[in-house]
Amino acid sequence: MVMKIYYYEAGAWSQALELAIAETGYDEDEVEWERVNLRSGANFDPKYLKLNPLGLIPICEVDGKIVRDSVNVAKEILQRAPGGAGELSAEHAKLIEQVHDASRDPKLFGLYPFDAADREEKASGEVFQFIKGRQTALEKYPAEAPELAEFYKGKLEDNTVLYDFYQGKLDAAGEDKVFAQGKAVWASAGELVHGPLTAALKTASPFLAGDKPGEADYHVIVWLARAISLSGTEQGQPADVGLPNLHKRIGGPEIDPAVAKYWETWRERESFTENEVW
Ligand SMILES: N[C@@H](CCC(=O)N[C@@H](CS)C(=O)NCC(=O)O)C(=O)O
Numbered sequence: 203m204v205m206k207i208y209y210y211e212a213g214a215w216s217q218a219l220e221l222a223i224a225e226t227g228y229d230e231d232e233v234e235w236e237r238v239n240l241r242s243g244a245n246f247d248p249k250y251l252k253l254n255p256l257g258l259i260p261i262c263e264v265d266g267k268i269v270r271d272s273v274n275v276a277k278e279i280l281q282r283a284p285g286g287a288g289e290l291s292a293e294h295a296k297l298i299e300q301v302h303d304a305s306r307d308p309k310l311f312g313l314y315p316f317d318a319a320d321r322e323e324k325a326s327g328e329v330f331q332f333i334k335g336r337q338t339a340l341e342k343y344p345a346e347a348p349e350l351a352e353f354y355k356g357k358l359e360d361n362t363v364l365y366d367f368y369q370g371k372l373d374a375a376g377e378d379k380v381f382a383q384g385k386a387v388w389a390s391a392g393e394l395v396h397g398p399l400t401a402a403l404k405t406a407s408p409f410l411a412g413d414k415p416g417e418a419d420y421h422v423i424v425w426l427a428r429a430i431s432l433s434g435t436e437q438g439q440p441a442d443v444g445l446p447n448l449h450k451r452i453g454g455p456e457i458d459p460a461v462a463k464y465w466e467t468w469r470e471r472e473s474f475t476e477n478e479v480w
Pocket residue numbers: 212213214215216240245257258259260270271272273302309
């Protein structure tokens with residue numbers, strides 16, 4: 203039975219699934235990848251909202267059912283994999299929840315500014331174009347699906363704040379609020395990195411699941427990669443380049459060497475380089 207995965211190549215949680223598929227011995231013809239272009243707001247198309255009313259990717263369709271959320275889709279992938287799902291300890295199950303916590307959602311690192319310099323960079327680059335594409339979609343689709351008016355209204359309100367912010371159209375209080383949100387995301391990232399992530403990685407050997415990656419590893423590494431990249435690090439850079447950048451964003455004590463070791467283990471892994479995880 204072919205598994206159809208709705209994904210977007212730049213989506214962090216889509217990349218977790220790409221890693222899980224690559225690591226567990228699926229044949230190419232067992233998986234069909236259906237791209238949902240987040241940059242043009244295709245996740246807000248009423249046709250897609252029928253599949254996932256939350257308007258989020260990734261999801262998968264298999265055996266006539268739809269599985270939503272990367273945590274559930276990864277479980278589905280692993281259960282069907284030739285080698286089975288493997289063990290997931292209670293600590294690692296908790297860690298998956300912690301990297302998925304809404305307060306440190308990787309898309310927020312991308313969308314919210316860390317400081318004034320970061321704002322300038324985002325305003326003149328891909329981030330603003332992404333926000334603009336969503337804005338256009340959110341203004342267009344409500345006419346096609348009036349029954350979804352409430353959903354679109356909430357999404358449009360949230361996106362408009364950022365759309366206006368990056369064009370300098372908010373008042374001082376509005377600007378302060380957006381900057382405060384940006385700071386809060388990195389503070390929450392710091393709690394994770396210095397706390398549960400470090401604690402778990404100290405016993406990784408070299409992966410959380412042992413000599414090969416397992417369920418928790420796929421979620422943890424894409425989150426970490428996104429945090430490192432979006433703190434100003436080019437894709438594929440070593441720990442001694444990426445972690446100081448991350449440290450500037452999250453503050454607190456030095457980042458534990460266990461994090462660097464884990465990063466280096468993944469950085470050289472074929473699944474990681476071939477899927478261009480960032
Ligand atoms: N908890 C969900 C989060 C999914 C999520 O936020 N996906 C992002 C891309 S990585 C998305 O669909 N963003 C579109 C949007 O927020 O409008 C999961 O793990 O699947």
